[in-house]
Amino acid sequence: MIRFFHVTKKYAQGAHALTDVSVHVEKGEFVFLTGPSGAGKTTFLKMVFRDEVPSSGQVVVNNQDVATMPARRVPYLRRQVGVVFQDFKLLPRKTVFENVAFATQVIGLPRKEQRSRTFQVLEMLGLNHRLHNYPEQVSGGEQQRMAIARALVNRPLILLADEPTGNLDPDLAREIMGLFRDINSHGTTVIIATHDRDMIRQMGRRVIALDHGRLAAPGAA
Amino acid sequence: MGSLLRALRHHVREAWDGLWRNPALSLLSAAAIGISLYVLGLFLLVALNLNRFVEELSRQTQVQVYLREEVTPEQMRTLRAEFASDPAIAVVRFITKADARSRFQRDFPTLRDLPERVGGNPFPASFELEILDAFRDPEALDRIAKSYEKAPGVEEVRYDRGWTERLAAIVGLVRRGGYGIGALLAFAALVTVGATVRLTVLARREEIEIMKLVGATAGFIRGPFMLAAAAQGLAGGVLAVAGLFATHRLVERAEIFRANPFMSIVAGRFLPAGASLALAAGGALLGIVAAVLSLRRAGTV
Numbered sequence: 001m002i003r004f005f006h007v008t009k010k011y012a013q014g015a016h017a018l019t020d021v022s023v024h025v026e027k028g029e030f031v032f033l034t035g036p037s038g039a040g041k042t043t044f045l046k047m048v049f050r051d052e053v054p055s056s057g058q059v060v061v062n063n064q065d066v067a068t069m070p071a072r073r074v075p076y077l078r079r080q081v082g083v084v085f086q087d088f089k090l091l092p093r094k095t096v097f098e099n100v101a102f103a104t105q106v107i108g109l110p111r112k113e114q115r116s117r118t119f120q121v122l123e124m125l126g127l128n129h130r131l132h133n134y135p136e137q138v139s140g141g142e143q144q145r146m147a148i149a150r151a152l153v154n155r156p157l158i159l160l161a162d163e164p165t166g167n168l169d170p171d172l173a174r175e176i177m178g179l180f181r182d183i184n185s186h187g188t189t190v191i192i193a194t195h196d197r198d199m200i201r202q203m204g205r206r207v208i209a210l211d212h213g214r215l216a217a218p219g220a221a
Numbered sequence: 222m223g224s225l226l227r228a229l230r231h232h233v234r235e236a237w238d239g240l241w242r243n244p245a246l247s248l249l250s251a252a253a254i255g256i257s258l259y260v261l262g263l264f265l266l267v268a269l270n271l272n273r274f275v276e277e278l279s280r281q282t283q284v285q286v287y288l289r290e291e292v293t294p295e296q297m298r299t300l301r302a303e304f305a306s307d308p309a310i311a312v313v314r315f316i317t318k319a320d321a322r323s324r325f326q327r328d329f330p331t332l333r334d335l336p337e338r339v340g341g342n343p344f345p346a347s348f349e350l351e352i353l354d355a356f357r358d359p360e361a362l363d364r365i366a367k368s369y370e371k372a373p374g375v376e377e378v379r380y381d382r383g384w385t386e387r388l389a390a391i392v393g394l395v396r397r398g399g400y401g402i403g404a405l406l407a408f409a410a411l412v413t414v415g416a417t418v419r420l421t422v423l424a425r426r427e428e429i430e431i432m433k434l435v436g437a438t439a440g441f442i443r444g445p446f447m448l449a450a451a452a453q454g455l456a457g458g459v460l461a462v463a464g465l466f467a468t469h470r471l472v473e474r475a476e477i478f479r480a481n482p483f484m485s486i487v488a489g490r491f492l493p494a495g496a497s498l499a500l501a502a503g504g505a506l507l508g509i510v511a512a513v514l515s516l517r518r519a520g521t522v
């Protein structure tokens with residue numbers, strides 16, 4: 001589903017975000033991406049939905065070469081990849097419902113379909129009592145779930161989450177992780193970037209560890 | 222088809238919202254386009270009217286063949302025969318010395334008694350030749366003039382080509398001036414509309430960023446901005462045509478217009494419907510071009 005071949009990413013200032021990373025994530029896998037801050041986790045994720053392109057090497061997502069893909073194809077790649085951002089990226093002037101429905105609207109789904117999918121995913125995430133609240137009126141955990149709902153509403157093949165439990169208390173973090181496991185059990189490939197070692201141990205899934213942009217310990221943790 | 226309609230509905234709704242989010246800015250854009258098209262339209266109006274006048278004049282193009290005092294009836298017969306066989310000449314009129322004098326006295330009433338004072342009638346008799354349309358270009362006129370200049374009994378051949386040519390040159394100048402100033406103002410309008418688009422994009426960059434991240438196409442993101450700019454441009458174009466019409470009516474009714482034949486020459490008629498439509502459509506086009514350039518420069522979209 002996702003293949004990195006000798007991927008190197010250099011930024012303009014000469015800093016290396018990633019150096020010669022080769023990784024394969026299979027369809028339906030649940031993988032943790034870990035490493036200290038600045039190890040290149042976010043850059044890794046960004047390459048999957050082509051927010052970044054490799055300086056050298058190749059990234060292939062669902063049989064598409066991401067770097068050489070023409071710009072007009074990028075939106076269609078992104079519809080296959082749901083992303084839960086570290087800072088959520090919610091729109092403050094839209095309600096919970098509108099924030100999630102927004103994602104269905106911009107890909108041009110019929111209105112009825114927009115509504116039914118949005119209700120469905122909000123219910124699954126336990127946000128159906130918050131539909132008409134604004135982001136600042138709901139808790140951090142609820143905002144997190146809003147971000148997950150938006151990432152899921154277009155039924156992506158791949159779900160990426162960048163530090164999704166970073167700001168949550170342990171109970172809430174476990175709950176969110178359970179959610180990701182459910183999503184994964186329905187066939188969605190899931191990659192979660194985190195430096196929460198306890199969480200990784202509890203879940204017992206494959207770990208891709210990065211350190212200073214290099215692969216540290218490929219395979220199981 | 223359904224998705225296309227949905228996208229269109231989305232564009233219209235978003236464009237409408239965008240226009241009302243900052244009405245003053247939208248108005249400024251429309252006004253900038255309106256003013257540039259209004260000025261362009263004024264020049265076009267004058268150029269069109271002048272052009273009509275020039276065409277009218279050249280329709281009356283005549284060649285005057287002035288005769289010597291001592292011209293003989295035999296020479297006049299020969300000339301008439303030559304005119305009759307010349308394919309360029311439509312009508313031949315003979316103006317006697319007496320006709321010429323009374324014409325002068327009619328055209329210059331204050332100088333009525335001048336002919337008597339200089340002793341008799343100084344005006345030569347002449348033939349007036351009306352030229353067929355097909356031979357009214359400068360070269361043909363020149364050839365006609367040359368062919369009779371050396372004929373026996375002919376003093377001089379004149380035609381009013383200089384006049385029409387100079388007028389045509391003025392029309393060209395007015396038109397070019399209009400295009401130049403119009404282009405300058407259109408550029409200013411482009412900058413204004415572009416800035417408006419950029420400000421709107423900036424105000425919504427969070428939303429746009431998220432749209433891109435969840436897979437909105439560039440067209441989907443740009444559509445509303447382009448539509449809003451087109452609407453501003455169209456409004457400006459319609460305002461410009463309305464303003465031109467009002468200006469034309471005002472000038473037409475003014476005292477100075479009736480008293481001064483020059484005004485009827487430069488502003489006698491309003492722009493034809495096609496030109497008015499083109500101005501309004503030009504406004505919409507200007508808006509779209511400004512949006513495209515601005516969105517491309519903004520880069521975030």
